[in-house]
Amino acid sequence: MTDSTQTLPSQTTRALLELRNLILNGELASEExxxxxxVAARLNVSRTPVRAALQRLAEEGLLEEIVGGGYAVKTFTERDVQDAIELRGTIEGMTARFAAERGASPMLLAKAHELIDAVDEILRQEEVSEEDFERYIQINEQFHKLLIVMSDSELLAREFNRMTRLPFASPSGFVKAQVRAPHAHLILTLAQEGHRAVIEAIELRQGQRAEALMREHARLALRNLRYALADAKAIKRIHGGALIRMVADI
Incomplete structure (x- = not known):
């Protein structure tokens, strides 16, 4: 999968990346x-690349056009995030089904087992440290991207890429919220079992089972979401968490 920013002029790419980070890090307030x-003055670039960056971020869903011109930083409700997670689950369910039905290569399956083994190594410890969480997130992202490759579908790859530009819709979007949770080890163990079951279904060429397992696996993020929304400190650990309206604010 290629990053769509690679096709943009360098100044537009710079404006896009810097502005996206300002939004996701909470430096630009919701509805600002x-x-x-x-924006051009803040980023020290001309208005042309800024215009393109604003349009792209509106397409990604991080900004919304407002009456009278300009844009506002979008605020997301709990329902918005739930919908995004469900949509990702639908896309990933299809990738798992395609991988099973079309047949993933031995090389890709071997890589999947390597990633599963790496997570097993983390989970052998009774307590999971922040460093372990960072390592888990890296492996988890690799695993989910590998499933996209296994599906052999450019269309699904493009949709997955677009969907996960919203950070809380990504496979690891709410994992960091669990860093200090007493049930952290259990959450990661459940996710790991989901990975293992999906790969087994793909190896056995069980398309419908692979799809159902992957959609259910994605719904683990809903549990993590509820935990994060109930804990102001947890939500701050999430990239883009500043855009989500807390329960007390609704």
């Missing part, structure tokens, strides 16, 4: 109004 002029 943005204009080409103010």
């Amino acid at each position: 109004r943005l204009s080409e002029l103010t």
Whole structure:
């Protein structure tokens, strides 16, 4: 999968990446109004690349156009995030089914087992440290991207890429919320068993089972979401968490 920013001019790419980070890190507040002029001055670039960056971030769902011109940083409700997670589960369910029905290569399956073994190594410890969580997130991202490759579908790869530009819709979107949770080890263990079951179904060429397992696996993020929304400290550990309206604010 290629990053869509690679096709953009360098100044537009810079404006896009910097502006996206400002939004996701909470440096631009939810519903804050943005204009080409103010953003160009803040990023020290011309208005043309800023205009393109604002349009791209609106397409990604991080900004919304407002009446009278300009954009505002979008706020997401719990339902918005739930919908995003369900949509990712649908896309990933299809990738798992395609991988099973079309037949994943031995090389890709071997790589999947390597990733599963690496997580097993983390889970052999009774307590999971913050460093372990970071390592788990890296492996988890690799695993989910590997499933996309296994599906052999450019269309699904493109949709997955687009969907996961919203950080809380990504496979590891709410994992960091669990870093200090007493049930952290259990959550990671359940996710690991989901990975193992999906790969088994793919190896056995059981398409419908692989799809159902992957959709159910994605719903683990809903449990992590509820935990994060109930804990202000947990939500701050999530990339893009500043955009989510807390329960007390609804």
